[in-house]
Amino acid sequence: MAARIGRRSTEGANRGMTDGRPATIKDVAASAGVGIATVSRVFSGAGSVSAATRERVLAAARALDYRPSALGRGLKTGGSGGIGLVVPDVTDPFCAELVAGVLACARTLGEHVIVDAAGGDPAREAEIVERLTEQRVDGIIAMPAGDEADWRAAARVCSSVVFAGRALAGPPRVPGVPSVLADDAGGVRSLTEYLAGLGHRRIGFLGAAPGGSARVRERAFRDTLAQLGVPVEEDLVVAARPARDAAYAAAAGLLQRRADVTAVLAAGHLLGEAAVLVARELDLRVPADVSIAMVDDVAWAELCDPPLTAVARPGRDIGYRACELLLREPGRRGRAGPVLLPTELVVRGSCGPPRAQRR
């Protein structure tokens, strides 16, 4: 027994101290005078190791600066112990919150997260999923851009996919892919009811181009108005691509074409930003001339003058929940409809009663 101690200690020590290559389990085993199986047991926690041996192994590992290779482990166990996260744009505040949520949850579960941005391009999304699959991630969380076929393929090829913050367009959802979403319909409904309650009857709706949850929001807007007995004028419902210039163009078009709108409901922070800028450009006072409210309670909503009334979507919670769903509850996945997280109406100063007639 005693003879084992320090056996091959010189050979063992020359790895990790001198050259650059990291020490391996073999080096540690040799240096500690034990078998590699024992070292593995010490680090993986499984099996039983005597206290003395464990201590000896840990000491050797420390001396050699040993760190188990996730590649070796992953190869053996058939999974990298990481998850993939695909968002359109990490720069978008909502996406960033979602990413933060996923990161927070993954941290508690000891998994790492490979993040990539697809820029709303289905082809890039497909490519990213391909790469993530090669990495053998344990699962993928995605805020999909739109193309259903791609994701159907991805869901087939990858272990498990969860949609977060946005699902695929159209009712024929990808089967088996669960999703965690904000209650967009509820959010838009409360916003619409709030504006209508202030007396607005000609409310402009700035929506995103078809795809994602855009339809859901527009539908909620129309339904709520209908329910309140307010006629929906097609002219007041416009859609824009999710880009600054398109949003600005849509907002400018709406406010110039219909000088009689008394309120604008922007279905996203880019659209809200556009509405604010256009109103300022047209010298419309908010809320005296036009009320503005939007979906997404981003940082600047409060900094605006007047501060903007908005519906907050719980981006962080959505990410956290999606990650939980992916990793902790493989059983509950894909069972029922999407998980809907509630939104919150944050009333600030950008909405007021309508003016009799603008200009």
Place this chain on the structure above:
Amino acid sequence: MAARIGRRSTEGANRGMTDGRPATIKDVAASAGVGIATVSRVFSGAGSVSAATRERVLAAARALDYRPSALGRGLKTGGSGGIGLVVPDVTDPFCAELVAGVLACARTLGEHVIVDAAGGDPAREAEIVERLTEQRVDGIIAMPAGDEADWRAAARVCSSVVFAGRALAGPPRVPGVPSVLADDAGGVRSLTEYLAGLGHRRIGFLGAAPGGSARVRERAFRDTLAQLGVPVEEDLVVAARPARDAAYAAAAGLLQRRADVTAVLAAGHLLGEAAVLVARELDLRVPADVSIAMVDDVAWAELCDPPLTAVARPGRDIGYRACELLLREPGRRGRAGPVLLPTELVVRGSCGPPRAQRR
């Protein structure tokens, strides 16, 4: 030769089609009737393979839905082909831009990025670096929180580290760790010169707590004033932890204590936000009563009323450049001082000539 075609095709096909486990290189080899070495050559691009064989292999791979495992490859080649990215908070607009830049560059080089947020906590940073090391990432890009010792250890243990957007505090920089930074000193200088040029003499400086590039900015502020012959009053230079409440407290303290300040230079967007909110709270008109300018040209700077004059730091470029430095130019790393990327002064409406005396 012909006999090989389809050899073991039934055995080969039953993997990847029926069960869930992904097909391996062996399955493809068997299905295509070639050796695994040939399949490897087809996919890795190295070596030479006849056109006919290549086609046969690709067909088999397609049929089996084969994707080479990055784990197997990484194990063999001794590197995962991914990089680690550590930021304080993905939700921060500057960090998000930086992440986007790294992502963009990594994409062009075919590497994936493992992102994690340390929340400004050195202990968490160390833990994240530990995990990244286990993942055998090819390198790490970090926006460090502060503790030098941790990063010295990390730099020793990990292949290569590049600091981006922020370096360690204090002149004794971690040796061998290159950094890509915004020219903070230049940015603050131009902001200071701009305010002084408008006639301001009592300029409040809202800085971050010691650590990171905070000292650089404060130093630049003092130096520039000194150079312009404006005396620096210690009372006007305050520091706050990088959190909303602390920033607000600092701004409120400054503006209430010194009612005679005519301009505020906020050395970060959180501080700028605080300044705007406090000014509004105190019923100070911007820029009539007090001018406000800040570092970081975030989205809301333009949405503010009046729009905020700011210095834009090229977050995306910094991330891109750091990634390039890490992966493309292993030779040029650690040679000279930090790479400084220029900032840009964006003049908007939040600054004007000073009022004779406030209130």
Place this chain on the structure above:
DNA sequence: ACCTCTCATGGAAACGTTTCCAGTAGCCCC
């Protein structure tokens, strides 16, 4: 016809883990 050169190919040995399976002690209980 022979030698040599190149190209195409397959076998086999790594790479660093985990885990099954044996094997060796020490121990308690009859």
Place this chain on the structure above:
DNA sequence: GGGGCTACTGGAAACGTTTCCATGAGAGGT
């Protein structure tokens, strides 16, 4: 004192790649 424990340990076989090396077959020069 023997039979079964249990606790601990090491060997060896995977896991899916890449890559070195050997082999074989044509091609081209003499």
